Amino acid sequence: MQLCWLKTDDGRLPSYNSRIKRTTKKRPARTGAPASLPGIAQKTDVRLGRIVRLLMDNATVVASGTKIAEEIGTSRSEVWRLVQQLRSLGVEIVGHPATGYRLQSAPDLLLPEILAPFVKGTIFGKNIHHYYKIGSTSAAAMEAAAAGAPEGTVFLAEQQTAGRGRGAHSWHSPQSTGIYCSVVLRPALPPSEALVLSLAAGLAVHAAVQEIDSRVQPDLKWPNDPLLDGKKFCGLLTEMNAEATRVRYIVLGIGLNVNQTSFPAELQPLATSLRLATGTEWSRMELCASLLKSLDREYRSLVESAGAHDSILRRFQERSSWIRGRQVRIEENGGGFDGVTEGLDPRGFLQVRTAQGLRTVLSGTVTAR
Amino acid sequence: MNQKELKELIEFLIEKDIAEFELERGDVKVRIKRGGEAHVSASEPDARFFAAHSAPPAAPVSVPAAKPAASTPPTKEAEPAVEEGLHAVRSPIVGTFYEAPSPGSPPFVKPGDVVEVGQLLCIVEAMKLMNEIESDVAGEVVKRLVANGQPIEYGQELFLIRPRA
Numbered sequence: 001m002q003l004c005w006l007k008t009d010d011g012r013l014p015s016y017n018s019r020i021k022r023t024t025k026k027r028p029a030r031t032g033a034p035a036s037l038p039g040i041a042q043k044t045d046v047r048l049g050r051i052v053r054l055l056m057d058n059a060t061v062v063a064s065g066t067k068i069a070e071e072i073g074t075s076r077s078e079v080w081r082l083v084q085q086l087r088s089l090g091v092e093i094v095g096h097p098a099t100g101y102r103l104q105s106a107p108d109l110l111l112p113e114i115l116a117p118f119v120k121g122t123i124f125g126k127n128i129h130h131y132y133k134i135g136s137t138s139a140a141a142m143e144a145a146a147a148g149a150p151e152g153t154v155f156l157a158e159q160q161t162a163g164r165g166r167g168a169h170s171w172h173s174p175q176s177t178g179i180y181c182s183v184v185l186r187p188a189l190p191p192s193e194a195l196v197l198s199l200a201a202g203l204a205v206h207a208a209v210q211e212i213d214s215r216v217q218p219d220l221k222w223p224n225d226p227l228l229d230g231k232k233f234c235g236l237l238t239e240m241n242a243e244a245t246r247v248r249y250i251v252l253g254i255g256l257n258v259n260q261t262s263f264p265a266e267l268q269p270l271a272t273s274l275r276l277a278t279g280t281e282w283s284r285m286e287l288c289a290s291l292l293k294s295l296d297r298e299y300r301s302l303v304e305s306a307g308a309h310d311s312i313l314r315r316f317q318e319r320s321s322w323i324r325g326r327q328v329r330i331e332e333n334g335g336g337f338d339g340v341t342e343g344l345d346p347r348g349f350l351q352v353r354t355a356q357g358l359r360t361v362l363s364g365t366v367t368a369r
Numbered sequence: 370m371n372q373k374e375l376k377e378l379i380e381f382l383i384e385k386d387i388a389e390f391e392l393e394r395g396d397v398k399v400r401i402k403r404g405g406e407a408h409v410s411a412s413e414p415d416a417r418f419f420a421a422h423s424a425p426p427a428a429p430v431s432v433p434a435a436k437p438a439a440s441t442p443p444t445k446e447a448e449p450a451v452e453e454g455l456h457a458v459r460s461p462i463v464g465t466f467y468e469a470p471s472p473g474s475p476p477f478v479k480p481g482d483v484v485e486v487g488q489l490l491c492i493v494e495a496m497k498l499m500n501e502i503e504s505d506v507a508g509e510v511v512k513r514l515v516a517n518g519q520p521i522e523y524g525q526e527l528f529l530i531r532p533r534a
Contacts (some may be wrong), residue, residue, distance in 0.1 A: 052406060166497055167471050191461035191500060192523055198496040223496035240496040243505070244461045244524075250498075333472075333518030345462065347498060362520055363465040363494040 044130040047072050047082055048115030052091060055103035056114070075339045089132065089158070090176065108284050109176065110156045110306040118289035122296035123152035124183060131155070133175075135162040137182035138253035142239060144184065145249040154292070163255055163280055165238065168367075171235055171255040172239040172267060179256040179288050183295065186249050189243040194250060196348045198223050199316045200298040201236045201252055206319055207298075208291040209274065216278055220320040222341075222350045222366055230368075231272035233257045254291065256280050313344050322366060328352065334363040456506045457514075457526040464495035466527065469519045476517075478528075482510045490528055493521055508532040 047181055050072045055063060060273040065076040072079070080097050087093060092104035112128035119125045127150060134140060137155040139162070145152060157180045163171030173180050176289045187194055202224030209216050209226070219227040226234040241248045259271035274282045301308040317323045330352060339352035339359065350361040460466075468476040468491055477489050482492065484504045495498045512529040515521060 041505045166494075166499075192463070195462060195495050195498055198498045236497065240498055241503070242461050242500060244459060333467075349463075362463060363496065 006043040008245050010125060018070045032035035042131055042133040044111070044132055045082070045085075046113070047074065047090075049130070051079070051082055051086065052103070052107060052109070052111060053113045055093065056106060059103055059106075062095060062102045064100040065097045066291055068101065093349055105335075109158065110179070110181075110284060110288055114285060115156075115292075117295075118285070119292045121295055123299070124154050124292040124296060125152070126150075127337065129153070129155050131157040133157065133159045133161060134180075136253075137165045137180050138164055138239060138251050139238065140254070141182035141184050141251040142241075145251055146241070149184050153184040155182045156180065156288070158339040160255075164253065165235055165255075166237055169296075170332055172271070173255060174260065176284075177257070179254065179258055179272070179284055179291065181256075181288065181291070182251050182253040183292075184249055185299060187247050187299070189247055189303065190245050191240065191247055192347075193309070194240065194247050196303060196312050197237050197250065197299070198236070198311045200302055201238065201254070201295065202226060203312065203315055203319065204295040204298045205234050205236070205254070205256070205291065207274060207294040208287060210288055211290045211294065212282065213278065217275070217324070218319075220316060221322050222316075222320065222361075223348075224345075228272055228274070228277035231270055231277075232270050233274055233277065250320070252295075256287070256291070258284050258287060304357060313346075313348055316348075317344060323350070329367050329368045329369045330359075330361050331367065332361075336364075338369055408427050413451065442505040445521075454531065455507070455511060455529045456532050458490060458502065458504060458506075458527050458530060460493050460500075460502065460521045460523065460527055461498055462493055462495055464493040464498075464500065464521055466515045466517065466519050466521045467492040467494060468513070478510050480512055484510060484530065485534075493527075502527065504528075504530060506530055506532045520530050 015286045051068060052169045054068055054071055066080050069076045069079045074082075076097055079101075083093055083101060086107075087089045089107075089109065091107040091109065093100040093101050094104055109131060109344055112130050116125055116128055129140075129144075131137075131140075134155075134157040137157050137160065141149070141153065144155070157173075159175040160171065160173035160180050161179060161340075163173035165171050171180075187197070187199075199203050199222075205224075205226045206220060207217050209218055216228070217231070219230075221227055222358045223233075224267070225232050226236075234257065237253045238250060239253070240250045257271060257276045260273035261275060262268075263271045263273075274287075298312070301314065323341055327338075328341055329338050330336055337354055337359065339354035342351045342358065345351055345360055350366065352361060435456050470477070470492070477491055478484055486504060488504045489501055490504050490510075491502050493502055508530045510528055511531050514526050514528065521527070
């Protein structure tokens with residue numbers, strides 16, 4: 001079993017291309033979701049974000065229901081309904097239609113209206129889609145990318161019901177405790193040169209965590225598992241659609257355990273969260289913004305600068321304790337072997353010295369031995 | 370004009386909803402006309418942006434086939450698509466070949482299947498990057514040339530397809 005991955009309870013194997021599960025309670029499509037994004041489940045009503053933004057901007061005063069209704073172009077009773085909905089999502093709003101509303105504390109929801117200003121100037125600032133509940137952000141992003149979604153499109157969810165991992169693994173995605181994020185990239189690179197993005201994504205997570213708290217020193221297990229205390233706190237899965245010489249699109253999926261205080265028993269030896277590892281609560285909004293910014297830096301540099309490939313390999317080796325002299329077991333499709341790690345090859349593949357000689361790991365899972 | 374500037378220019382034109390744009394500066398001439406989609410022509414295009422890359426073939430990988438099971442057909446990577454008129458689908462990356470979306474599920478395609486352009490044939494994984502390989506022709510899958518779980522070289526032939534007449 002791989003770190004932190006979990007098979008679905010019903011024994012059904014989540015596939016790389018499983019379509020998004022439709023939930024029975026689908027909100028009417030009044031959010032202006034493009035018709036080109038099929039299979040969307042519980043897309044966030046954009047007015048919820050506007051209300052929160054409005055209350056945040058008027059944090060010290062009580063905003064009347066009438067004022068809010070005018071600002072977002074709806075009725076007072078609809079504002080009441082939306083406020084109730086926000087409360088059910090954990091946003092602390094005091095007041096009622098007669099008195100007006102005031103935000104008690106800023107909510108840590110990854111609402112596009114609040115996130116967008118933080119990631120302005122990155123490729124991720126323009127198309128942020130947010131869901132309260134979705135099957136998988138990566139499945140949604142793959143569908144959207146196939147339908148032509150532009151580079152930098154972001155899919156965020158408060159909760160995933162079918163979070164995906166590598167192969168037959170799923171990602172444990174409870175509500176509003178982690179960051180479940182998938183982004184669409186369209187690098188003007190041949191597929192073989194885009195592989196290193198997998199390592200770069202791990203570096204981006206590392207940088208984002210350190211930007212928030214430089215005392216936290218994550219390890220990176222090849223190819224891109226960010227670890228704290230030897231346990232995985234983030235899972236990255238990259239899916240690519242390419243022609244022989246050209247990448248059509250890449251979807252990078254990120255599952256980041258932020259404020260989980262416990263995990264299902266079977267995951268406890270393997271998984272941790274930033275909160276469990278550091279003892280403090282983290283702002284998902286702050287971390288998500290930091291993550292998208294560091295991802296933007298890594299990605300732009302890879303696409304635009306010739307030396308980025310080597311820089312990624314060098315920095316990965318610096319930040320990972322797994323690349324040299326580590327006794328490991330490599331689990332590959334159906335088999336495995338033991339050895340000692342001996343650096344990365346020029347393409348970024350892990351080299352392992354075995355009794356039979358030096359072997360190059362293309363896609364296996366690495367575990368400590 | 371580099372790729373980034375060109376991209377910004379296109380984004381600007383889209384943002385301002387400008388349908389046609391022409392710029393001449395030295396020996397660089399850019400003309401952009403937008404319909405439903407942006408069409409770009411440039412007299413001196415940035416090769417990195419427009420041209421297909423001639424990626425160097427990947428260095429040989431020293432991994433032996435993960436599981437040489439008895440049922441596994443021998444790899445014919447050195448042998449080109451000998452049979453007349455067959456089209457070979459190749460891997461654009463080095464990686465591990467997967468015939469199915471996840472272990473235990475049925476394969477995406479099997480010999481005898483009729484596939485369309487853009488239909489998913491297999492996945493090649495490298496460093497936890499899952500590369501979906503689609504068919505670039507419509508026709509019948511004649512042969513799968515590699516085994517599930519096998520390491521694949523850059524450009525290696527994966528499937529032979531008889532294009533629809």
